[in-house]
Amino acid sequence: MKQDTPPLALEVTHLTKSFNGVTAVNDISFTVSEGEIVGLLGPNGAGKTTLIQLLLGLITETSGTIHILGMDLKKDRSKILSQVNFSSSYVSMPTSLTLWENLNVFAKLYGIRDYKDQINRLLTLLEIHSLKDSLTRHLSSGQLTRLSLAKALLNTPRLLFLDEPTASLDPDMADKTRTLLKAIRDQYKITLLYTSHNMKEMQEISDRIIFLYQGKILVSGTPAAVLDHFKENSLESVFLKVARGGNAE
Amino acid sequence: MNLQRVAAMIQRHFYLYQRSPPRIMEIFFWPLMDLLVWGFITIYLQRTQLNLPRFVLFFLGALLLWDLLYRAQQGISISFLEEVWSKNLLNLFVSPLRPCEFLAALMTISVAKMLIAGLASALMAWWLYSFNVFVIGVALIPFTLNLLVMGWSIGIISMSAILRAGQQAEVLAWGLGFLIQPVSAVFYPVSVLPAWIQPVALALPSSHIFEGMRLVLETGILPYDSLIKATLLNGVIITGAIAFFYHTLRVVKDKGLLIQRGTE
Ligand SMILES: Nc1ncnc2c1ncn2[C@@H]1O[C@H](COP(=O)(O)OP(=O)(O)OP(=O)(O)O)[C@@H](O)[C@H]1O
Numbered sequence: 368m369k370q371d372t373p374p375l376a377l378e379v380t381h382l383t384k385s386f387n388g389v390t391a392v393n394d395i396s397f398t399v400s401e402g403e404i405v406g407l408l409g410p411n412g413a414g415k416t417t418l419i420q421l422l423l424g425l426i427t428e429t430s431g432t433i434h435i436l437g438m439d440l441k442k443d444r445s446k447i448l449s450q451v452n453f454s455s456s457y458v459s460m461p462t463s464l465t466l467w468e469n470l471n472v473f474a475k476l477y478g479i480r481d482y483k484d485q486i487n488r489l490l491t492l493l494e495i496h497s498l499k500d501s502l503t504r505h506l507s508s509g510q511l512t513r514l515s516l517a518k519a520l521l522n523t524p525r526l527l528f529l530d531e532p533t534a535s536l537d538p539d540m541a542d543k544t545r546t547l548l549k550a551i552r553d554q555y556k557i558t559l560l561y562t563s564h565n566m567k568e569m570q571e572i573s574d575r576i577i578f579l580y581q582g583k584i585l586v587s588g589t590p591a592a593v594l595d596h597f598k599e600n601s602l603e604s605v606f607l608k609v610a611r612g613g614n615a616e
Numbered sequence: 617m618n619l620q621r622v623a624a625m626i627q628r629h630f631y632l633y634q635r636s637p638p639r640i641m642e643i644f645f646w647p648l649m650d651l652l653v654w655g656f657i658t659i660y661l662q663r664t665q666l667n668l669p670r671f672v673l674f675f676l677g678a679l680l681l682w683d684l685l686y687r688a689q690q691g692i693s694i695s696f697l698e699e700v701w702s703k704n705l706l707n708l709f710v711s712p713l714r715p716c717e718f719l720a721a722l723m724t725i726s727v728a729k730m731l732i733a734g735l736a737s738a739l740m741a742w743w744l745y746s747f748n749v750f751v752i753g754v755a756l757i758p759f760t761l762n763l764l765v766m767g768w769s770i771g772i773i774s775m776s777a778i779l780r781a782g783q784q785a786e787v788l789a790w791g792l793g794f795l796i797q798p799v800s801a802v803f804y805p806v807s808v809l810p811a812w813i814q815p816v817a818l819a820l821p822s823s824h825i826f827e828g829m830r831l832v833l834e835t836g837i838l839p840y841d842s843l844i845k846a847t848l849l850n851g852v853i854i855t856g857a858i859a860f861f862y863h864t865l866r867v868v869k870d871k872g873l874l875i876q877r878g879t880e
């Protein structure tokens with residue numbers, strides 16, 4: 368292993384996706400190193416969700432290539448999927464199963480060996496262990512988010528995609544979830560690519576921010592570098608500047 | 617094909633049924649209602665001197681076999697809808713579960729649903745009308761297998777249509793089976809149908825199965841001819857249905873519809 372350049376978790380080259388006429392992702396290239404936390408920022412319709420779906424192989428690209436953990440997504444999708452995971456506020460889980468049953472099913476789908484230990488560990492980490500025999504339908508949205516995160520960590524993913532994980536959470540829960548994400552990062556040394564409309568969150572936990580606008584990368588760098596680039600003092604003002612002023616730079 | 621993943625999907629549905637009395641009730645409710653209505657109709661017709669040969673036998677036999685087909689279909693399409701309704705589709709599609717494993721799990725669930733409902737209906741028919749479906753004899757086995765495979769095909773086709781078109785196509789999960797019932801010669805021979813639609817009926821495995829069933833009940837002769845036709849047609853239809861499913865997956869991934877199906 369080279370010492371100066373850590374191995375790449377993700378390598379995207381000239382990725383484009385058009386939906387008859389609408390170019391949602393427009394010739395994007397970027398890389399993410401292992402262990403890096405990258406926040407995808409951008410106004411509604413910028414292409415964040417489309418990009419994440421492309422990276423998971425849920426959408427077929429119009430052109431370009433995607434390499435994940437050194438493998439080609441086109442050729443090795445199922446091998447890649449066993450080492451990555453995904454969660455979002457817009458997915459849920461069967462509500463008539465208990466938390467334990469739901470995680471049990473996914474643990475088997477991911478072929479986790481010591482799945483009982485792993486499930487217990489995650490339920491404890493996410494502070495929902497006391498609910499393990501409750502029906503999923505009885506969870507609050509914050510608890511459901513935690514269950515979703517537990518599912519997303521079952522296979523100890525090397526790369527985790529989160530699409531608006533903290534949407535629909537109240538500020539207190541969102542704050543707790545952020546703390547949790549940081550704990551997960553520190554404990555699992557995970558590579559994380561996530562989206563959020565919460566600027567504070569982005570600034571707090573991202574090593575790097577990729578600012579998407581109309582399907583293109585407007586700027587990419589550490590939160591400080593992004594602020595510097597736009598000569599603003601908060602990501603929120605950067606966001607407003609871009610969203611209102613169009614492609615300001 | 618990874619059997620552990622297939623088993624995980626089956627277990628997921630086992631958990632669901634275990635916790636859902638309405639879903640279990642549903643398996644028994646409709647066959648029972650059908651049996652009550654049709655059973656009494658046939659008894660009534662018999663009493664009104666319309667001395668049709670083996671009328672009860674034909675009707676109840678047809679009813680029980682039709683229900684096998686319907687259950688097999690629902691085992692696929694409703695199980696798929698459960699994933700849509702619970703917004704779980706994306707979780708499955710980003711897991712290592714492969715489409716063929718997903719299909720294998722749905723097919724297994726479909727077998728289980730069909731057998732449970734079939735046995736329950738057979739018992740009810742015996743108890744209510746002293747009708748023993750096993751008088752059909754050994755032919756019951758190839759009949760059942762053919763109805764199962766045809767049910768799978770219809771289930772997979774309706775599932776693909778729902779993937780492609782979304783909620784507006786959900787009604788197909790229940791309706792597609794009934795759409796083909798009139799041309800499946802379930803309760804009457806193909807010859808009763810208008811000439812122009814008879815080719816459609818003969819292209820369906822189901823019409824051969826029900827014609828064959830009537831022949832067995834009437835003459836006791838094993839209808840090899842019907843069985844072979846049904847089996848060959850089923851081979852074509854299930855292959856087509858699976859190909860259609862894979863094709864739909866490609867289209868849906870190209871149009872970016874998976875996320876909509878998984879979250880609408
Ligand atoms: N399946 C689709 N068919 C057609 N157009 C689509 C499809 N999915 C996304 N789009 C379009 O692509 C663009 C990017 O959408 P996307 O959902 O990726 O944005 P986003 O950055 O995630 O926005 P948000 O912040 O609202 O979640 C939008 O203009 C959207 O209308």
Ligand SMILES: [Mg+2]
Pocket residue numbers: 415416417
């Ligand atoms: Mg989005």
